[in-house]
Amino acid sequence: MSKFFTKAALVIAIMAIALPVALFASGGGEKAGGGAGAKYAIVFKNTGNPYGDKQMGGFKAGIEEQGFTAILQAPAQPTAEAQIQILESLISQKVAAICIVGNDFDALQPVLTKAKNAGIKVFSLDSSVNPASRLTHVNQADSEKIGRTLVEAAFDMAKGSGDIAILSATSQASNQNLWIDYMKKELALPKYASLKLVKIAYGDDLRDKSVSEAEGLLASFPNLKVIIAPTTVGIAAAGKVITDKGLIGKVLITGLGLPSEMASYIESGACPYMFLWNPIDVGYLGAYVGVALVQGKITGAVGDKFKAGRLGDYTITKAPDGGTEVLLGPPFKFDAKNIADWKTVY
Numbered sequence: 001m002s003k004f005f006t007k008a009a010l011v012i013a014i015m016a017i018a019l020p021v022a023l024f025a026s027g028g029g030e031k032a033g034g035g036a037g038a039k040y041a042i043v044f045k046n047t048g049n050p051y052g053d054k055q056m057g058g059f060k061a062g063i064e065e066q067g068f069t070a071i072l073q074a075p076a077q078p079t080a081e082a083q084i085q086i087l088e089s090l091i092s093q094k095v096a097a098i099c100i101v102g103n104d105f106d107a108l109q110p111v112l113t114k115a116k117n118a119g120i121k122v123f124s125l126d127s128s129v130n131p132a133s134r135l136t137h138v139n140q141a142d143s144e145k146i147g148r149t150l151v152e153a154a155f156d157m158a159k160g161s162g163d164i165a166i167l168s169a170t171s172q173a174s175n176q177n178l179w180i181d182y183m184k185k186e187l188a189l190p191k192y193a194s195l196k197l198v199k200i201a202y203g204d205d206l207r208d209k210s211v212s213e214a215e216g217l218l219a220s221f222p223n224l225k226v227i228i229a230p231t232t233v234g235i236a237a238a239g240k241v242i243t244d245k246g247l248i249g250k251v252l253i254t255g256l257g258l259p260s261e262m263a264s265y266i267e268s269g270a271c272p273y274m275f276l277w278n279p280i281d282v283g284y285l286g287a288y289v290g291v292a293l294v295q296g297k298i299t300g301a302v303g304d305k306f307k308a309g310r311l312g313d314y315t316i317t318k319a320p321d322g323g324t325e326v327l328l329g330p331p332f333k334f335d336a337k338n339i340a341d342w343k344t345v346y
């Protein structure tokens with residue numbers, strides 16, 4: 001987001017433009033349908049992210065095997081403004097459901113409210129939007145566990161003391177921000193008194209920016225021991241920088257990475273271990289949540305149950321933000337012992 005606008009100003013500006021349109025649409029607009037030709041859309045954060053491609057691929061497979069049409073979209077830049085344009089167009093196309101991977105927790109609320117008023121079932125996946133903007137959220141794994149586990153990994157790799165840094169996605173990404181909040185809570189425990197978080201850098205899930213932010217961390221903090229990157233783009237960028245600079249073993253990396261992109265860094269020792277879930281399954285689960293919402297099998301309320309194709313049975317639970325969510329399952333740890341088995345899977 002532009003440095004010249006505060007988040008509050010952005011929300012007000014968007015509401016000023018979108019609210020009258022939303023009221024007009026709800027006053028007589030045709031409702032989106034869920035019949036045989038129904039279209040289900042997923043909007044990822046930005047293009048050029050292999051993780052996002054796999055997640056959208058899983059969504060497409062899940063929608064098509066239920067007999068519907070999937071629309072996969074992502075803006076070039078990971079901003080709320082760019083997603084708003086795509087969302088406006090999906091509302092005009094009268095899609096049955098929108099699965100949003102939010103670039104901002106609050107800023108999409110006016111346009112998502114407009115979608116809801118047009119009869120579209122709106123839910124988030126991977127990176128949540130606020131509870132008022134969604135019926136439920138498809139969460140890849142327990143957010144608290146992800147944050148706390150990554151700090152435990154950094155503690156282990158730093159042998160209990162020294163400087164650590166976080167290389168995140170955008171400063172507005174709600175999934176990364178929630179994980180970072182839990183990292184800070186974990187770091188506040190007495191056990192971590194000798195571990196110092198020196199900086200949180202933002203590579204915006206753009207490869208070049210993530211590389212330059214990783215280089216910046218190494219230049220500014222020569223005693224850095226561990227970089228935690230809770231983003232697949234960031235951790236791969238950190239792996240490349242550590243390798244190119246000959247720092248394998250001196251600065252260790254951990255976080256959330258795609259096995260296909262991280263295998264060489266795990267095999268070289270640059271990344272002793274990292275975590276992730278199956279992004280294809282996250283998207284596939286989202287496809288089943290979307291169809292269940294449109295067909296009225298669930299409303300997104302706590303206790304709602306549904307079957308997600310080959311993944312089996314799921315129940316909607318309460319989310320930490322006060323809304324509801326569906327949890328895919330526990331994250332998986334990748335290390336030198338198992339990476340060869342996974343690098344061709346995702």
Ligand code: RAM
Binds near residue numbers: 049051231233
């Ligand atoms: C990046 C994206 C995505 C996140 C993964 C771990 O690819 O930010 O939203 O879930 O990392």
